[in-house]
Amino acid sequence: MKNQTILPYEHVLVLGLAKSGTAAAKVLLEHGIAVRVNDGKTAGNEQSINELQALGAEVITGSHPVSVLEDVTTIVKNPGIPYEHPLIQEAKNRQVPIITEIELAGQLAKGPIIGITGSNGKTTTTSLTGEMLIQSNLSVKIAGNIGTAAVEVANNADSEERLLLELSSFQLLGVQSFRPKISALLNIYEAHLDYHKTVDNYVQAKSNIFKNQTAEDMLVYNADDSTILRMVKDARARLVPFSVRKWFSDGACLHEQAIYFQGERIVDVDDIALVGEHNLANILAAISIAKSCGATDEAIKYVLKTFTGVRHRLQFVANIQGRSFYNDSKATNVLATQKALRAFSQPVILLAGGLDRGNGFQALKKDLTHVKKMVLFGETAKKIQSIANELKIESTIVDTMDEAVKLAYNVSSKGDVVLLSPACASWDQYRTFEERGDMFIQAVHKLA
Template identity: 40%
Template sequence: MTGRGGSALPAGMSSALVVGLGISGRAAAEKLLREGVRVTVNDISREGEVLDAAMALRGMGAACELGHHDLSLLEGVDLVVVSPGVPGSMKLLREARARGIAVWSEVELAWRFARGPVIAITGTNGKTTTTRMVEWICRCAGMEARAAGNIGHPFVRAAEEAGEGELLVVEVSSFQLAHTETFRPRVSVLLNVAEDHLDWHADMDEYVAAKSRIWANQRDDDLVVCNLDDPLCVKAARSARARVRYFSRSPEAGADVFLKEGRMLSRVEVAAGGEGEVEEIMRAADLPLPGGHNLENAMAAAAAAMGVGVEARKAGEALRSFEGLSHRLELVVEAGGVRFYDDSKATNPHAAMRALESFPGPLVLIMGGRNKGLDFGEMAEALRARARRGEVKAVYLIGEAAAEIASALEEGGFPAEMEMAHGLEEVFGRLGPVLGRGDTVLFTPACASFDQYANYKQRGKHFQELAKKYAAEVQNHG
């Protein structure tokens, strides 16, 4: 299959090593095999789903090397495709670069085979929701569009499935962007930048630099959509060569898409090249999803969709009917006047703080998991402030980071109840005496799930099961 301007792979590229056999790594290996490339797949694990994937790829003709990352794997290799989460500092990847071997992410590989325009979306939080919003808006406007990338459906697979000219709306992570060379989306979106993945990136400068690669190859006729309320986003966008269009919660900030008097508005130049005038996208209250951060996601999605020709009015109509995603401020159940929300996708303090802003209180919070090398100080201060106003009744802490979060909360004196528990079951066993009518139980971990669960989805599903069981017991005794 050819890609942009002819052959999608450089001439002479005949042998590839795929490092990491997650969903995107497997899809990349399958694509390379179909293109006639000799493929070796490699993963440090040799069990479970990794072993299953390796055996399936062996059946397609790949060589399999599991349980090590020996440098001998690079012999005779023209290309290394690295999966998200594999540290760029890994010795194998450093050696590959030193030998002049191309190191790509699955995003770079997929881009070379994509036959239609791409809208790429990155940021610390909100990527998946915004990606789905853009897809929904474009489909409602009558365009052929599909979402892909770091949302469970690999970009490389979607690029192969999509028709000529079909719009691909792609969620991309800093891991994936760090290993791109020619990737050039028609529209790139940077939602926000906060501390995250510092267990992977050396520091914040490296993290921001990786995010900024989303527009590294864009040209004057491309578009960048960026958060004007986020200083790190604004600073990063100065390096963009493409046109930059900003969104903001403030009408005074000078953004192109903004909120004013309860309405989401667009300056006409975003959609049609005019100046001065504004048009209404929608009433802010009509967005079905809770939280100011979701208004930001919606503004970004509308600006991106308008960047490929969707009318502001059509964008608003679509957003009014958009349904939220699982484990992202998802209302699970209501019983005895208490609402239970699953925000398991909040895997860093920044995401948890945004969740907190979505509810006036009284709140009972469940937090904790595995820290990703992040500081809980700012989140703790926000929690203390809410607790002093009586908006936080109790905080339950679980997982490896429980003591670390507790220490951060206690540093300035925490005026609400705080307890540590081994896990979610223990928390639900203690909730009864604490809860009252009008309360909200919010599970927003601020941490990764890997200390107790396979992923945030499994963690969220467990919370939902326990919440529904608790609600059933309340109703039975009601």
């Protein structure tokens, strides 16, 4: 058992199992803190339940009785559970503090924390930054929204290791004292309004990444994003801008088809392997962070010349009879799909659709000029089809990913791109966007 004074909690309710809840409960137990776990489901959680009970946790599943709040001094909430949940509302009434496991990670981390957030590009930027640090022989652990729960990694990392975290608005909403040494704001786009309700709430959640930073810390920000420019006016951290439009001698920028950092030419755009104009902004952010951590120019150039993308984010899958298949399942909103479409000049067969969150798809219209066919699925299929009909783009609605891939191949020609970029979350048909992307990859390999 570790020193229980590290974490200032007595009796914690972990609300929601899943990956982050299970990790948080295990770490809390390891530090000698009394833990009660509550999850609305039982099926699918049996292994986690058995493990936590064996470690001494009280586990209550199948419903959310108010009695789980008895004697609780803090709640660690799964990021996906909305604050309108009746149990959370009752906890607020009782003035029980509510955090997410990111707050625990911040309290446990011994080394510097790097936090990256934005509406799009978080995974790519985090992966690029991590690779640049690793190639520079700098110690780093990557966690958060990108994979392993942050609390688990923070608990096991030493003081020499940087904790590089991809952070969602859901996670940041539970921040109280969390303070990264370096934070990064990539972009802000209307997203997750079914959860946050208003754009202002969403922006406030994102701004929590820097709310506890001081002049000793650094905030890397997108100087081309008007919302972010307004947000950082309140920041106390040292500001480091990046821009694909303007020259900045104190930040990173695109100038004459080359990438610069603090006036130093780093690499020519033609040497960068990662496709898509939108990725230039992600690259500028990654370079700003990596250089500030001591990464070498040689390591940065090597990564940019060899890094072709992360799984499910404009991931090249295969070339079959001259058709190039790309998996962009992580495109869970319209802006991400717009950026994916702008990455290609070839004719595109677009596979799209998914969970209906009530938003429209009119913004897609201007980026569909080189889409020759749309294959649609999920709850939003008919909504997106109405856009296709307006633009006189042929479209077909299918039920499965296998059908979508086969149809896309049959209507494509040599030189075309077959792009899965759904513009929607996956939860109407799949558990995660990763599962959706994996189904696409499997279907493409079957075709091959």
